[in-house]
Every structure is written in C-alpha cells, then in structure tokens.
Amino acid sequence: MSAVHDYIDANLPRFREELFEFLRIPSVSARSEHRQDIRLAAEWLAAKMREAGLTVAIEATPGHPIVVGEWRGAGEGAPTVLIYGHYDVQPPEPLELWTSPPFEPTLRDGRIYARGSVDDKGQLYLHIKAIEAHLRTAGRLPVNVVVVAEGEEEVGSEHLIPFIEAHAARLKADAIVISDTTMVGAGIPTISASLRGIAYFELHVEGPSTDLHSGAYGGAVVNPAVALARILASLHDDEGRITIEGFYDDVRVDPEYRRELARVPFDEAKFREETGAPALGGEAGFSTVERLWIRPTCDVNGLLSGYTGEGSKTVLPARAMAKVSFRLVPDQDPRRVERLFREHVERVAPAGVRVAVRALHGGDPWRARLGGPLYEAAARALEKAFGRAPVYAGEGGSIPIVPAFERVLGAPVLLMGFGLPGENAHAPDEWMSLENFEKGTHAAAALLAELAG
Amino acid sequence: MSAVHDYIDANLPRFREELFEFLRIPSVSARSEHRQDIRLAAEWLAAKMREAGLTVAIEATPGHPIVVGEWRGAGEGAPTVLIYGHYDVQPPEPLELWTSPPFEPTLRDGRIYARGSVDDKGQLYLHIKAIEAHLRTAGRLPVNVVVVAEGEEEVGSEHLIPFIEAHAARLKADAIVISDTTMVGAGIPTISASLRGIAYFELHVEGPSTDLHSGAYGGAVVNPAVALARILASLHDDEGRITIEGFYDDVRVDPEYRRELARVPFDEAKFREETGAPALGGEAGFSTVERLWIRPTCDVNGLLSGYTGEGSKTVLPARAMAKVSFRLVPDQDPRRVERLFREHVERVAPAGVRVAVRALHGGDPWRARLGGPLYEAAARALEKAFGRAPVYAGEGGSIPIVPAFERVLGAPVLLMGFGLPGENAHAPDEWMSLENFEKGTHAAAALLAELAG
Numbered sequence: 077m078s079a080v081h082d083y084i085d086a087n088l089p090r091f092r093e094e095l096f097e098f099l100r101i102p103s104v105s106a107r108s109e110h111r112q113d114i115r116l117a118a119e120w121l122a123a124k125m126r127e128a129g130l131t132v133a134i135e136a137t138p139g140h141p142i143v144v145g146e147w148r149g150a151g152e153g154a155p156t157v158l159i160y161g162h163y164d165v166q167p168p169e170p171l172e173l174w175t176s177p178p179f180e181p182t183l184r185d186g187r188i189y190a191r192g193s194v195d196d197k198g199q200l201y202l203h204i205k206a207i208e209a210h211l212r213t214a215g216r217l218p219v220n221v222v223v224v225a226e227g228e229e230e231v232g233s234e235h236l237i238p239f240i241e242a243h244a245a246r247l248k249a250d251a252i253v254i255s256d257t258t259m260v261g262a263g264i265p266t267i268s269a270s271l272r273g274i275a276y277f278e279l280h281v282e283g284p285s286t287d288l289h290s291g292a293y294g295g296a297v298v299n300p301a302v303a304l305a306r307i308l309a310s311l312h313d314d315e316g317r318i319t320i321e322g323f324y325d326d327v328r329v330d331p332e333y334r335r336e337l338a339r340v341p342f343d344e345a346k347f348r349e350e351t352g353a354p355a356l357g358g359e360a361g362f363s364t365v366e367r368l369w370i371r372p373t374c375d376v377n378g379l380l381s382g383y384t385g386e387g388s389k390t391v392l393p394a395r396a397m398a399k400v401s402f403r404l405v406p407d408q409d410p411r412r413v414e415r416l417f418r419e420h421v422e423r424v425a426p427a428g429v430r431v432a433v434r435a436l437h438g439g440d441p442w443r444a445r446l447g448g449p450l451y452e453a454a455a456r457a458l459e460k461a462f463g464r465a466p467v468y469a470g471e472g473g474s475i476p477i478v479p480a481f482e483r484v485l486g487a488p489v490l491l492m493g494f495g496l497p498g499e500n501a502h503a504p505d506e507w508m509s510l511e512n513f514e515k516g517t518h519a520a521a522a523l524l525a526e527l528a529g
Numbered sequence: 530m531s532a533v534h535d536y537i538d539a540n541l542p543r544f545r546e547e548l549f550e551f552l553r554i555p556s557v558s559a560r561s562e563h564r565q566d567i568r569l570a571a572e573w574l575a576a577k578m579r580e581a582g583l584t585v586a587i588e589a590t591p592g593h594p595i596v597v598g599e600w601r602g603a604g605e606g607a608p609t610v611l612i613y614g615h616y617d618v619q620p621p622e623p624l625e626l627w628t629s630p631p632f633e634p635t636l637r638d639g640r641i642y643a644r645g646s647v648d649d650k651g652q653l654y655l656h657i658k659a660i661e662a663h664l665r666t667a668g669r670l671p672v673n674v675v676v677v678a679e680g681e682e683e684v685g686s687e688h689l690i691p692f693i694e695a696h697a698a699r700l701k702a703d704a705i706v707i708s709d710t711t712m713v714g715a716g717i718p719t720i721s722a723s724l725r726g727i728a729y730f731e732l733h734v735e736g737p738s739t740d741l742h743s744g745a746y747g748g749a750v751v752n753p754a755v756a757l758a759r760i761l762a763s764l765h766d767d768e769g770r771i772t773i774e775g776f777y778d779d780v781r782v783d784p785e786y787r788r789e790l791a792r793v794p795f796d797e798a799k800f801r802e803e804t805g806a807p808a809l810g811g812e813a814g815f816s817t818v819e820r821l822w823i824r825p826t827c828d829v830n831g832l833l834s835g836y837t838g839e840g841s842k843t844v845l846p847a848r849a850m851a852k853v854s855f856r857l858v859p860d861q862d863p864r865r866v867e868r869l870f871r872e873h874v875e876r877v878a879p880a881g882v883r884v885a886v887r888a889l890h891g892g893d894p895w896r897a898r899l900g901g902p903l904y905e906a907a908a909r910a911l912e913k914a915f916g917r918a919p920v921y922a923g924e925g926g927s928i929p930i931v932p933a934f935e936r937v938l939g940a941p942v943l944l945m946g947f948g949l950p951g952e953n954a955h956a957p958d959e960w961m962s963l964e965n966f967e968k969g970t971h972a973a974a975a976l977l978a979e980l981a982g
Contacts, residue, residue, distance in 0.1 A: 272744060276841040285805025289955070291725060291926025294828045294856055295820040296800075298810040301829035301851075302761065309762030312755065347749075352738025352847075357751040357881035367748040375747045376754035377844050382831035383852060388729040388889040390854060390926075391830050394805075398754075399836060401843060403747055428810035436841040473744025473843075502742070 079213040080521050084205070088514055091205045092188075094124065095513065098163075098197050099181040099190040105140055105164035105231045114140045114227050117163045121204075121225055128204050129211035130223065137235035140164065140227030144247075147207070147221045155449075155527055156220040158249035158485070160477075161200025161256065162229035165192035166502045173504035187507040194508035195501040199255035199494055200225055202513055206520035218528035222247055229256075229477075237480045249487050251450040251527065254478070255516065257471055257493025260340050262509065265458035265466040265519070267451070268491035269333065270369060273404035273441035274474040275413040276377075278434040279307065279421060281396045287382070288392040297392060298428025301381040304396035307431070310424045311374050311400075315360035318374050318402075320420040326407045327372060333443070336468045337365050350498060369470020373403040399436075403472065410438030439476035444468075445488050453526035454490050461519035492519070532666040533974050537658070541967055544658045545641075547577065548966065551616075551650050552634040552643040558593055558617035558684045567593045567680050570616045574657075574678055581657050582664035583676065590688035593617065593680030597700075600660070600674045608902075608980055609673035611702035611938070613930075614653025614709065615682035618645035619955050626957035640960040647961035648954040652708035652947055653678055655966055659973035671981035675700055682709075682930075690933045702940050704903040704980065707931070708969065710924055710946025713793050715962065718911035718919040718972070720904070721944035722786065723822060726857035726894030727927040728866040729830075731887040732760065732874060734849045740835065741845040750845060751881025754834040757849035760884070763877045764827050764853075768813035771827050771855075773873040779860045780825060786896070789921045790818050803951060822923020826856040852889075856925065863891030892929035897921075898941050906979035907943050914972035945972070 084091075103117035104110040118141045122132045130145030143163070150156075168178035168191045176182040181190035188198065203223065210217045224247065226236045240247055259266040283300040284293070313319050342365045348356050358367040367373075377400070382393030402413055418433045425431040444451070446468065458466040471491070478489050494516035500506045537544075556570035557563040571594045575585045583598030596616065603609075621631035621644045629635040634643035641651065656676065663670045677700065679689050693700055712719040736753040737746070766772050795818045801809050811820040820826075830853070835846030855866055871886045878884040897904070899921065911919040924944070931942050947969035953959045 274744070274843070276843070283804075283806045288804060289926060290826075290828045290830060290854060291727070291856060291924075293804060293821070294925060295824055295826035296809050296811045296817045297804050297806050298808070299828050301832050302765065302827075304832070305758040305761035305829065305851075306765075308755065308758035312759075351736075351741060351746060351750050353736050353750050353881055354883055355751070355881045356749050357879065358749045364749045368746070371748055373743075373748035374755075375743045375752050375845055376758065376834070376849075377743060377842060377846070378835035378837045379754050379757070379832045379849060380837040381829070384831045384833040384850070388852065388854070389830060390727070390729070392828055393830070396829075396832060397837070398758075399841065401743060401841070403744060426810065428806055428808045430807055471744075472747060473742060 077522070077525050080209045081518055083209045083213050084517050084521060091517065092510070092513070095188070095198055095201050096181040098201055099192055100179055102179045103164050103192070103227065104167050105228055106167050114164060118143050118227055121163050125204055125223060128208035130207065135239065137239055139235045142227070142236065142239055143225040145223040147217050149216050150218065150220045154219050155250040156222065156248065157524065157527055158222045158224060158247060158252045159203045160224050160252060160254045160481070161203065162196045162226045163200065164227040164230050165197070166195065166230050170504060175505055183510065186510050188510055188513065189505060189507045191506055193506055194495045194499045195506065196229065196256045198508040198513050199516065202494070202517040203255065203520045205517050206524065209521050210524060218525045221524070222249060233477050236477060237484065240481070240484050244484055247485060249485055252481050252485065252487055252489040253523065254489060254491050255493050257491045258495035258497060258499065259493065259512070260342060260467060260469050262496055263462065264341060265462040265464065266469050266493065267454060267466050268471045268493060269444040269446060269468040270470040271442040271475050271478055272372070272472055273408060273410055274401060274437065274439045275404060275410035276399070276401040276437040277417060278436060279304070279398045279400050280432040280434070281307070281429050282394065283429045284392065284394050287394050290390040290392040293392050298426055299392055300429050301393050301396040303426050303429045304381065304398055306426065307421055307424055308376055308398055308400070316358050317360070318372065320416050322416050323372070323413070326409065326412070328406050334366065334370065337369060337470060340365055340467050340469050368472040370405055372405050372408060375401055377401055403474070404441045406441045406443045408441055410440065414438070439474045440479045442479045444491070448488065449527070449529065450488050450490050453523060454492055457519050457522035457526045458492065460522045461515045530975070530978050533662045534971055536662045536666045537970050537974060544970065545963070545966070548641070548651055548654050549634040551654055552645055553632055555632045556617050556645070556680065557620050558681050559620050567617060571596050571680055574616050578657055578676060581661035583660065588692065590692055592688045595680070595689065595692055596678040598676040600670050602669050603671065603673045607672050608703040609675065609701065610977065610980055611675045611677060611700060611705045612656045613677050613705060613707045613934070614656065615649045615679045616653065617680040617683050618650070619648065619683050623957060628958055636963065639963050641963055641966065642958060642960045644959055646959055647948045647952045648959065649682065649709045651961040651966050652969065655947070655970040656708065656973045658970050659977065662974050663977060671978045674977070675702060686930050689930060690937065693934070693937050697937060700938060702938055705934050705938065705940050705942040706976065707942060707944050708946050710944045711948035711950060711952065712946065712965070713795060713920060713922050715949055716915065717794060718915040718917065719922050719946065720897070720907060720919050721924045721946060722897040722899060722921040723859070723923040724895040724928050724931055725825070725925055726861060726863055727854060727890065727892045728857060728863035729852070729854040729890040730867070730870060731889060732757070732851045732853050733885040733887070734760070734882050735847065736882045737845065737847050740847050743843040743845040746845050751879055752845055753882050754846050754849040756879050756882045757834065757851055759879065760874055760877055761829055761851055761853070769811050770813070771825065773869050775869050776825070776866070779862065779865070781859050787819065787823065790822060790923060793818055793920050793922050821925040823858055825858050825861060828854055830854055856927070857894045859894045859896045861894060863893065867891070892927045893932045895932045897944070901941065902980070902982065903941050903943050906976060907945055910972050910975035910979045911945065913975045914968045
C-alpha cells in the first residue's frame, strides 16, 4: 500500500491542476443555458475516469446524464463498492459577493475557492484519483468498484433513483460510499452517522372572499393572518417542544449514539457567531448538537399575507399562507407526520376561517448501521489519512438518496465527507480545504484496501 | 320652505344630468396623469357653485386645489355652516370588473353607477343643489355657508388641515357638515356618531444575519418567522380580547350610546354573506355592531418572511415582518397605544431574535357630541326628507380630518351620509342610490333651514 500513497503524494500537484480544470466547467444544473456545460463536465469526467483505468459509460436520462465507471477485476468473491458523487453545481449568484470568480478556481490560504469545489467536484474527484493510484501502482484494485456520478443532485436527483432501480443488478454492491458531507472541524475525520428526514407543507388560511377594509370590517371578521399566526404559535410550547399530538411517538432515542455525539468537539460559540443570531435556542433539555442532529424540528420557511409593500394599507386580508417544514429523525415517517399535522391544524383553527394543508415534499430520516466491515474499514482508513480516529456526527439536513440507495441496493451507505464548517457550499466564496482534498485522496485509497479485508 | 322643496323636485332631472357631467371627469387624485382632470373637476365644480350663487375661489395648495364657496348674507348674528366634501376619486382599476365604464355614469335599477358617485361627488353635489334651491327661490340662505371641497381626500388630505389652520378665521363656523358616510340600510337615515382611530405599525423580527439552511441550522437557531407568529398570537386571548397590558384603560364605555347602537337595524346574516367569510367572530361579550363600531381591534394587515414562491425551499429565514394595526375608540390615544405595543413586543419576544417596531400612521378616534342645535336640526331635517327619525350608528373606519376639523375650528362635526351598504366605494361598480341623491338634496336643504333655528 505504501506505493499507492507514495504515488498520491508524488502526483498531488497534478491532481489539483486537474481538479481546477473540472472546476472551470460551469456545470450549473439549474440553468438551461448551462446544458452544454453539464454535458462537457460529464464528458471531461468520463475521460478522466477512463484514464484512471475504469470502463466508462455516459448514460442518458430524461435529464442530465449519469456517468458510470466500473472495474470488476477483483473477481466475484471480492466485495463491490459503489462510489456516488455529483458533477453538477449550484448557481453561483450573487456574483458580486465572490472574492474571485466562481469558475476561476483560486488557491488562497490553503483553500480552493470555486463553485463546486467542496460540493461535490473535489470530493468526487479524490475518489477517481485514489482509484488511479491503485491501478497505476498495483495494476488492480483491492475490490470491485462502480462509480456513479450524477448531474442533477442540485436540482433534486429526479432521475437517479429510477436509474438505480432500472440497473439494480448491474449496480449491485456490498457498500455505498458518498463523500458529500462535512467534518466537524479541521483535522477531525468525521463519519456522518445520521440524517434528518423532512416533511414540507404549505398551510393556507382563508377567510373573507376578498381583501376587506380593516376599518369597516375589523373586529367582526376573523383575520386570516391572525388565525395563521395563532395556528403557527400553537406548534411549539414555551420549552420549544413540538405540541402536535403523537409527534414524538416514533422518535427513537439511542443512548449510545447520544453519548457518541456528546464526544464531538463542537464549537458552539463559533457556530452562533457564524449564524449572526443574537443567541441560540431550541428544545429544552438538549444540547445544540442534539437539537441539530437527533431532534426533530418544526420551522416556518415562509410567510405571506395581505399588504407587504411600503407604508400602511388598511387591509383585512382574504388569505394567509405559511410554508412549514418538519425535520424528522428515526423512526419518524413523513406520511404519518403529514396526518398528525393536518389533524392538529384542523383542531386548532378558529371558526371563521377555512384551513388547507398541502404536502409539498417528504423524505425519510436515516441512521447509519454503525459497526460491520464497512464502518470498521472506514475508521481505519480515516485514521491512516488523518492520524486520528474519526468521530461520528449527525447531519441536520436531509439527503433523500441515502435511504433510497439502501432501500434499492440493500447495502449500507457510508457518509465519509471532507468538507469543513463555513465552506459556503451553496453560497458565494465556496471553498474546499486543499489539505482535505489531499488527505481525502489518501483516505479513499486506504478505504479500498481496507474493504478487501 | 315648500318652495325650496318644490324647486328641488322640479329640477331633479337636471341635477342628475349635472352630476353625470361631474362624474365623467376622471379626477383620480392618486395618478399624476390625471392632474389636468383634477384641475378640470375643480373648475367645473367652482363654476357650478358660482351658478348656484356662491362666491367662489380656487385655492392653490402644494397639491391639488381646494375649492372654497361662500355666502355670508345671513349676517353676523346668524350661524355659519361649513360643508366639507371632496371632488377627487379613487383609481377605477381593475377596469375589467366594471359592468359599465367607471367614467360613463349609468343609471341601472335606481342606482347611479360611476367612480365617485357615492364617494364623494354625489354626496358633495347634493349640498350645492340644496344651496341653489334656497337662493333661487328665497334669494337667500337661512344661515351663512362656507363650502370646502378638496381634491386630495383619496390620497390622505395632506394639505387640507394646514389650509384650514392657515384660514381658520375666514373658515370659522358653528357647525361642520360632511356627507361622505353610509346609511345602515335603504330608507333609514343615519347619523354616524363615532369613528375609530388608528395606530398602524410595522413589526420586524430579525434572527440570523442571512437566510440559513433549515436542515443544517433548524432546531438550534431561533426562527424569526416562528418568533413573529408567537408574538402576533400573544396579542389576543382565546376570547378575542387584546392582551396588551393597559390597552383597555382608556376605552370609555358609554351605556347610552351602546343602547342607541342596539336599536340599529343591522342585518348580520347579510353582512356575513357580503364578506364571504364562513362565520363572523370577534371579542366575546359584544355584538357584531359593537365589535365594528365601539370596540378597539388589533388586525394583522400583512405578513412577509422567507420563501413565498412556488414549491419548497428549506430556508430558515433571517427576518420576518408583519404590518399590525389597531383601531381605537374614545379615549384611546395612538401615541399611548404605540408605547404599550412596544412594551408588549419587547416583553414577549423570545431570546435569539431582535425585534423592532416602526410606527407608520396614527389617527385619533372620534365620538359625536350628540344633542345640541346641530344634531337636533339634523334629526328634523332627515326626518323631513326620509319620513322617519335617523338612527345613530358608528363607523368602524377612521376619518382623521373629522377630529382635526373639530380641533382647529372648535365646532362640532355632523356626519350625515347618504351611501348604502354594498356601494363599492373603493371597488369596481361603485354606485349611489338615485333616491338617496334626491332625498339627500331635500335633507341638505332642510338642514340649512333647521339650523337657522
């Protein structure tokens, strides 16, 4: 294995140059004017995967193509690893807030600044380079490998799961590895061991058939904006607990995981400072880390009613709308949460208004099946690359493809990410730590060896 | 006096034709492209006032002109009546909702349909015709008269009060008569005996310095939209009472006026149907009429936060805003309500957000000084014209110039309106009852006689 790692060290400057080439392609999946750039990025990536030694196909979908690279030389007795990543990026706007242009990658203070650097081109490309290192030095990989790189992650991965389902036999794997998450701090290798699910709704409150004059009608006609505020306020108690009946029934408290999270070196003061909020808050009885990773939430994502322009308009609005979403934890089910939310809203809505709940979007929560060969191999690989054992952290967000991968392929997912807090993944001045790109390449190479057992 | 009323009856068709001419001028004060039409309306009105026998001046203001007509022939010992009205109108949009064009007055089913018919050209012009009837038959008026017609009522009467203040000696009067309000029902002459005041605010709640990802931060960062909903929900109790400490301290309950209002024939079922709301509601322990006219309110006029477009966006908003207004009753003071509202918001705002209250607009409540020569004369005049004694109703809205007139000129205001429920004053298909235009002219003529004592 030392030959592999020596190869990586010797070729790091070239790897970085290649990543910069990849980052120069503005493969913004959300904008139709970038369709050619998306195509270009898929072809560039396919070429590099071929150079590394994989057999590559660019698979068409009704949307952007999926690049699939395979190496089956380890034989049927050896495990197969599926590595997933994405080559599309978020839109770069607002451009004026970038220190250097988003598609001109720039190294400053040990950080690679560019749109897509950490999300996810850098984290995907380090796996390709790890594969290359094995194939160029040993002429083979320790395990069978399938790389799946999609071009629609930033717009919802609409065609990925149908593709996986359609090609389940070809993509059959013993483990799925994804590098698209964040370490809890510099130098602290991190395995993301849980994701929250989501249940997202629009809540509509309707009263009078048109906007009324608040002088002529106010006091005797129930105000939909007031009714909406009262319904929203009824969703939490004064301790920050969600008051929907039955909401916590399926929340599985895992004392061992809670102890694991208590060991995560989480800098709360820095986190607060990053947000700009005057103080943190949340559900009583839980730490910030627990509130973020293992507790469900209810957030209002949007509010709209009546007159919102400049100055005063004395309107009693006909309707009011809120976007309301819940983050879910195992074993909560977005479909059951929908039912409970509807029941709650019906129960608390005042007479004089009509309420309607529209479900927009749901995703299951996920918790890693810690232990077993995949997680043991990952722990050893990360310790080799970073010089210390990994911590197990949660992620507050939702990655719906993770539970979907497990469901369709029946194999465990490992979230081994190399981002860092403050990396601006969806904001101007996105960056990836150059050190993490390099150590990540070593970790990815080591993981393949460790998985061979 | 019968000669005056005979003259009116004989000339009603001409009065109506003249009103139609007045209504054809699109004197929309809110639109600069109608500046010439405003000027034309002022000149047309001035000419008609001169023809009626008044001495007329078109007084310039920094905005639209004020037309002042005077007749002082009753002598210094006789009372002086100031009649106020306005010749500007609301914008007619949306045009496609008008059955006949807004500036082509059309008589249908006994209603004059046109923008400005009831608000306020018809109600102003009937006073001019009443004056004409006296001067053409008796050669004199029973009292001294000053007519003040402004062209900025629909845009806030910015220059009226400064004008009245600057000309207080010239405009000195014993009574002020305004016809710009509504009768409680057809055939029921109505004196509006109270107006609610107003205190209008913007409430801002700020949390994180930028919008955050609700997955990555939700649960540990206080959500400004949730905080706003909780603050707004704290403004009422479950009985619809406003919970701001001290808010009701200055509410003067007048049992006699309450008994008067209980006699008003108010059709609650029809009122609810008009609003389109599934049910009425409001403060426990009060009737609909009381909730509308003699109880203060707190309404949310607008809400805005986070993402309000189509679909789902998982944002934890940086800020949330509400427009919040209170309707006030005697003796509440908008300045004191501002202080109490600020104190309440500061007290209930959760840690983790900053709150700011911006006062946008205030107006005093008003209650008529019932009784005395003015109200006794009005009751007799209305009974003569309509064949029954007037009822005393409240108005839920605010007309800031009413308390201002009383303050500056030191004379009581009489609100003797000839509108009807459903007249669409600020909406498409505005109309005025032809019968009310005619009976209103008789009532206005009778009032001048009754005021002479």
